[in-house]
Amino acid sequence: MLEPLKGLFRGSRGGQPGGLPPMANGGRAPMNGRLAEPSVSRRPSRGLEEFFVQIRDTSGLTMLDLGGANQKNLSFIMDLGHRLCSEDFVRILNEAFGAEDGGDQTNPGRIDYFLKQTLDYPQGHFDGVLIWDVLEYLHPVLLNAVVERLHYIVRPKAYMLAFFHSDDKLEMVPNYTFRIQQVNELEVTLHGMHTPAQLYNNRSLEKLFSRFESVKFFLTRDRLREIIIKV
Amino acid sequence: MSSMPPARFEADPRGGGSATIGKAVKVVGQIFSREDLYIDGEVEGTVEALEHKLTIGPNGTVRATVKAREVVVLGAIHGNVEAADKIEIRKDAKLIGDIRMARIIIEDGAYFKGMSEIVKPEPAKVAPKAQATTPAASNPAMSATPPANSSEIKR
Numbered sequence: 106m107l108e109p110l111k112g113l114f115r116g117s118r119g120g121q122p123g124g125l126p127p128m129a130n131g132g133r134a135p136m137n138g139r140l141a142e143p144s145v146s147r148r149p150s151r152g153l154e155e156f157f158v159q160i161r162d163t164s165g166l167t168m169l170d171l172g173g174a175n176q177k178n179l180s181f182i183m184d185l186g187h188r189l190c191s192e193d194f195v196r197i198l199n200e201a202f203g204a205e206d207g208g209d210q211t212n213p214g215r216i217d218y219f220l221k222q223t224l225d226y227p228q229g230h231f232d233g234v235l236i237w238d239v240l241e242y243l244h245p246v247l248l249n250a251v252v253e254r255l256h257y258i259v260r261p262k263a264y265m266l267a268f269f270h271s272d273d274k275l276e277m278v279p280n281y282t283f284r285i286q287q288v289n290e291l292e293v294t295l296h297g298m299h300t301p302a303q304l305y306n307n308r309s310l311e312k313l314f315s316r317f318e319s320v321k322f323f324l325t326r327d328r329l330r331e332i333i334i335k336v
Numbered sequence: 337m338s339s340m341p342p343a344r345f346e347a348d349p350r351g352g353g354s355a356t357i358g359k360a361v362k363v364v365g366q367i368f369s370r371e372d373l374y375i376d377g378e379v380e381g382t383v384e385a386l387e388h389k390l391t392i393g394p395n396g397t398v399r400a401t402v403k404a405r406e407v408v409v410l411g412a413i414h415g416n417v418e419a420a421d422k423i424e425i426r427k428d429a430k431l432i433g434d435i436r437m438a439r440i441i442i443e444d445g446a447y448f449k450g451m452s453e454i455v456k457p458e459p460a461k462v463a464p465k466a467q468a469t470t471p472a473a474s475n476p477a478m479s480a481t482p483p484a485n486s487s488e489i490k491r
Binding site for chain 1: 425442448452453454
């Protein structure tokens with residue numbers, strides 16, 4: 106399915122904003138590559154279905170989508186009567202740390218800047234979060250800061266949907282965007298490949314979300330693990 | 337008889353009937369428009385075109401609270417936007433702020449960051465049946481209100 110990757114890309118989702126602390130790693134070589142033509146497919150999603158089961162009988166909820174704004178997700182969530190907050194998490198990650206292999210994600214100044222740009226919301230502000238696969242772009246220090254912030258800004262008993270690759274020996278993983286087709290189906294666009302910051306097994310995911318009330322796993326056929334996290 | 341040729345009038349390529357802030361213009365303050373408004377320059381403050389369409393051209397940069405019937409973004413808006421009808425964010429456009437509208441169109445390649453909320457359009461007001469026509473009502477020139485097509489800039 107993958108065509109040869111058309112070169113390396115640098116900062117395709119935005120450049121380096123001014124006024125940031127300098128990067129400490131000096132910029133390592135990127136492992137990321139982008140397809141000339143994105144490949145679009147559909148896949149059933151039990152995780153998405155479970156996520157919507159939790160919110161189907163309510164309206165007026167405030168949801169957060171970390172995958173960036175797109176027509177399908179906006180229309181779908183708002184047609185259910187909810188508000189949707191869109192954050193292009195990976196774009197801002199690249200702006201804050203550089204697109205190159207994740208940059209130096211341990212720099213406290215950059216971590217603060219990044220959290221302010223993406224997750225600067227009051228306690229318990231959201232009633233649900235579509236995380237998708239964005240946590241796979243984060244190195245441990247930043248990942249823990251993000252998970253901690255999510256725990257703070259999402260109200261107790263609310264749900265979050267996240268995807269992780271289930272093969273923890275992969276060197277490259279697909280760079281996807283996810284669009285809601287229906288309650289149990291996603292349109293998945295493959296843009297290229299990227300080096301995962303880290304890969305997870307079930308045990309490491311349980312540990313990552315240990316302060317949350319529960320974590321529920323849905324295994325799929327395409328090596329993408331879907332999980333529902335209850336805050 | 338005059339030998340002067342008749343003055344040539346070129347219609348606005350966007351269909352006419354709209355005010356334009358050109359790309360070399362910067363406005364700081366409040367804009368109230370009673371006609372469609374096209375901003376291709378720079379605006380800071382507030383923009384209101386409550387019953388009209390507001391278009392931010394590809395060179396337009398608006399740092400303002402925006403209210404209009406319809407908002408089309410090809411450039412950049414930094415601020416909250418409210419549209420009684422629709423908001424359209426075109427490819428390569430950028431909108432950072434919270435938006436409220438009856439419907440939204442966002443093209444691939446557009447960047448939006450903020451909260452989206454659907455507001456139901458207000459039911460159309462039923463116009464009261466006209467009584468006897470007064471001279472003032474039948475003659476716009478005698479109306480106390482400004483003409484329908486006008487834009488006002490306050491500083």
